[in-house]
Amino acid sequence: MTTATTNVSVGLEPRLLGQTVVVIGGSAGIGLETGRLARSEGAEVVLTGRNPERLEQAARELSARSSAAFDADDAAGVKRFFDELPAPIDHVLIAAYTRRSYGPMLQRLPAEVGQGIGRRVTQVLEIARNAAPKMRPGGTLLLTGGSERKLSREAGITPAAFAVLPPFTAALALELAPVRVNLIQAGFVDTALATSYFADAEAVEARREELRATLPIGRVVGPADVAALAVHLMINTAVTGATYDIDGGQRLIA
Numbered sequence: 001m002t003t004a005t006t007n008v009s010v011g012l013e014p015r016l017l018g019q020t021v022v023v024i025g026g027s028a029g030i031g032l033e034t035g036r037l038a039r040s041e042g043a044e045v046v047l048t049g050r051n052p053e054r055l056e057q058a059a060r061e062l063s064a065r066s067s068a069a070f071d072a073d074d075a076a077g078v079k080r081f082f083d084e085l086p087a088p089i090d091h092v093l094i095a096a097y098t099r100r101s102y103g104p105m106l107q108r109l110p111a112e113v114g115q116g117i118g119r120r121v122t123q124v125l126e127i128a129r130n131a132a133p134k135m136r137p138g139g140t141l142l143l144t145g146g147s148e149r150k151l152s153r154e155a156g157i158t159p160a161a162f163a164v165l166p167p168f169t170a171a172l173a174l175e176l177a178p179v180r181v182n183l184i185q186a187g188f189v190d191t192a193l194a195t196s197y198f199a200d201a202e203a204v205e206a207r208r209e210e211l212r213a214t215l216p217i218g219r220v221v222g223p224a225d226v227a228a229l230a231v232h233l234m235i236n237t238a239v240t241g242a243t244y245d246i247d248g249g250q251r252l253i254a
């Protein structure tokens with residue numbers, strides 16, 4: 001890891017050689033694809049997730065350096081994991097899911113709404129607090145959020161919970177410097193998480209069809225697309241405090 005100018009020369013050298021990438025939520029979806037791409041760029045990867053069987057399978061598939069099963073929302077589990085993780089590490093992607101609180105806000109307890117807005121922030125802070133002392137200068141903490149801003153009774157606090165993340169990311173970048181902090185905001189990404197919101201396989205396929213027909217890019221965004229952005233943000237040491245939308249232009253259309 002170096003804090004020198006990003007090397008953009010066209011070469012065949014793997015661009016994460018000698019670096020360690022930790023993926024919190026790395027046994028499926030965006031995290032797994034980022035781990036895979038980081039491996040192909042020469043990185044050592046460490047994967048985490050809750051389900052030990054799925055995690056073990058992913059770790060085997062990627063020849064991960066190690067893996068650890070714990071809930072990213074459990075502060076004690078996060079601390080234990082980083083305490084036991086050999087230093088140094090270079091990059092940490094947080095792709096663990098924080099369940100969203102859908103539904104009208106007035107029908108919920110105020111504390112529940114507050115937690116819904118703050119849960120991703122507190123999860124990231126616990127990870128940052130424990131990971132940062134082991135991270136090399138120039139590495140990045142990468143957050144994931146959603147680009148959804150459409151307001152509706154059903155969406156409730158979801159747009160608000162995502163909207164806090166860009167200024168939160170920027171402020172954390174100031175606190176963690178010279179470690180960098182960046183945010184990836186996704187639209188519909190074709191993973192198990194995204195498809196879980198639909199009633200059945202037919203409804204998922206109908207949504208994919210709609211996206212192909214309406215998105216400016218004319219296709220559905222997949223986890224490998226997000227992985228490409230995540231790995232770029234690991235490599236490009238000039239980027240910090242930044243938010244990147246990756247949604248195929250979804251936020252641009254009505």
Ligand SMILES: NC(=O)c1ccc[n+]([C@@H]2O[C@H](COP(=O)([O-])OP(=O)(O)OC[C@H]3O[C@@H](n4cnc5c(N)ncnc54)[C@H](OP(=O)(O)O)[C@@H]3O)[C@@H](O)[C@H]2O)c1
Binds near residue numbers: 052096
């Ligand atoms: N897919 C989308 O359309 C979309 C859109 C906007 C934002 N995002 C964000 O992108 C991130 C990744 O989403 P994805 O679609 O890749 O999800 P996914 O396919 O469900 O994969 C999530 C991964 O994280 C692990 N995980 C989930 N919750 C965890 C927790 N509490 N602690 C530890 N590990 C956990 C899962 O394994 P276990 O279940 O075994 O723990 C799995 O390995 C999330 O932050 C999500 O909110 C996704």
